[in-house]
Amino acid sequence: MAPTLKSPTERTCERCGRIEVWDESIATWRLTNEDDESDRDVGSPYCIHEWDINGSFVPFEDESKAATA
Numbered sequence: 001m002a003p004t005l006k007s008p009t010e011r012t013c014e015r016c017g018r019i020e021v022w023d024e025s026i027a028t029w030r031l032t033n034e035d036d037e038s039d040r041d042v043g044s045p046y047c048i049h050e051w052d053i054n055g056s057f058v059p060f061e062d063e064s065k066a067a068t069a
């Protein structure tokens with residue numbers, strides 16, 4: 001049986017499309033290199049990456065939004 005992972009293992013930048021995966025062995029995010037011929041996964045080096053992480057990481061959004069109305 002595989003252990004249940006709580007933390008996200010993949011993230012994508014909403015701005016430039018950079019894709020990274022979590023590498024447990026080195027405990028850091030690592031760029032995916034599924035297609036070496038393309039720069040698509042690398043994204044822009046000047047991008048202020050805005051990571052879209054599936055699930056888990058949802059800070060208290062509702063409170064701040066409700067306050068503006």
Ligand SMILES: [Zn+2]
Pocket residue numbers: 013014015016017018043044047048049050
């Ligand atoms: Zn980016």
